[in-house]
Amino acid sequence: MLENFASFYRKAASVRDILEKAPFPEKARFQITKVIELPKEQYRRYMNELLRDVSFISRNVSDMGFDGKTETFLCLFVTCRDVNTGLLVESEGFGYARYAAFIPEKSALSLDGIPTERASEKYLCRHPTPER
Template identity: 35%
Template sequence: MAKVIVLNKEDFEKLSEDVSPEYPFLKDNREIMSASPGGLFRCLMVRAEGEKENMLIAQRKDTLYLGYGRDYRSFDLQGVPVEHIALEEPKAYQEHAVFYHRPSHISDLNGQNPLRPVPERQTCFQVEQVVVLSDEQFRQFQENGLKDDQIFLFDYSDKMWFDPGSFCWHCVLVKGENSRDGILVDAEGYSYARYAAFAPDCDKLRLQDVPVHYEYPARAPEQKKTRKRKEPER
């Protein structure tokens, strides 16, 4: 068992009716799932809060394998991580992008430059680091800074490379504090955007567990303090 996912009862019933591989929590946990028919299955256990019955989910490439358990207590779950989540609707992630060599301006990346038409072929990518700039810094980076040396790209040079075996770009996502879009960068050992691609909606990128750096004066959002419930006296 790789992980236990706990939902509320309504979400568990909804998932039980249609287990789509597009659910975000399945996408986010696909690296820890595996399936070897006739052999070992590394599964997620999904159950409802306060209920015994559970669903076992394993994945191999795009194929899901499902199982049913009557009582989760019959499994040895010692040391297995538990995550309580709200079920998010399936959404389409951006899986591919067009990387351009030595772009000068955001228009070179988003299809607005007629001299750089968007090619049909796109390649896969994986974000290894997120760098958040202030909105003004990000605007300047898009309009004038793609060819300029950037300290934050130099600092994360080890997070960027191209894997010819899987034809995948490992890159840094650069975005503004309040921007919806972002720029995927592979500096290829340099400190400027030697290769870059446009990401129109950062919410559709796989960023779970990806480290985030806020470049001054950008600041991480303040965490809202939650008031602890007072334990009833016994």
Template identity: 40%
Template sequence: METVFEHKPDFRFRDFVIEKAVALPTEQFEKMLHRPMDDQAFLSENAELMRQDGNGVYHCLLVTGEGRSDGLLVESEGCSYARYAAYVPQAASLRYPALADMNQRLADAVDFIIRDGTSQTSEGNWLLNFWELKKHAGIDVECEPFLQELLGDMLCSRPEVADLTIEDEVFDVTYYLDYCPNCKQEPEAPAFELKQ
């Protein structure tokens, strides 16, 4: 995995509004990522859309690259370069707020399944019915095979999960015992050497 580290980081969050989304050819977007201070014609063409208003809200362009999931929020303040910019790893979630909401709901559901199972199992296995998931996490996956598979993939990417089966409206999860506080692991028997 990679990220950007800044010499003098500023982690104050700021409110923003996306005034327009601009999709660049992949090569142009990658150049902009590496050299955001270079002049960009599309920033000059859209300069009137970008500003900071009297309430401190940044009015931005969402700049993405074709075939890429990441993007940049840019407020050029009248300039032809990215005077103020923020890197966005999953830019599609900004363009589609419903997608961001669903992502959060799915992540919360996975966290619930993991917390529920690891805290209650005494042998490493735990069953969770679809209706229990709906009751506790607010996600209805009954008759939704895509959501079932998506949650399954998310669960299997967690370090706590050793195995998963989804059938008969049940998530059957096997957890690694190290993550289950109620599981008593048998200590390994000491190895004895035979003396001759």
């Protein structure tokens, strides 16, 4: 099995927050349980509103978690067909990205055989994000 590692950040509001933070001293192991594919505009908006509750995370809470035995984040990979970036998300049971890691090159991941869900979040950017 190919092992993957990434720097996860807790409660980042946007991808910009992740990119501006100092890197964690250690990268964490992760396993992608499902790929969530958003339309391009909604993907772009989502990357700026990571603390927003979204239905694709709520629907897939059971596919995420942290396996303490193997020290592995079980997470969703949120992306768009037309871009080569993505975001690993672990919600810790919530409806938003409680832990997130930005992946600048999704082509470096092995996504073959991982279920893909095409999702749509039409309400993104219409309401202010609540404090968490």
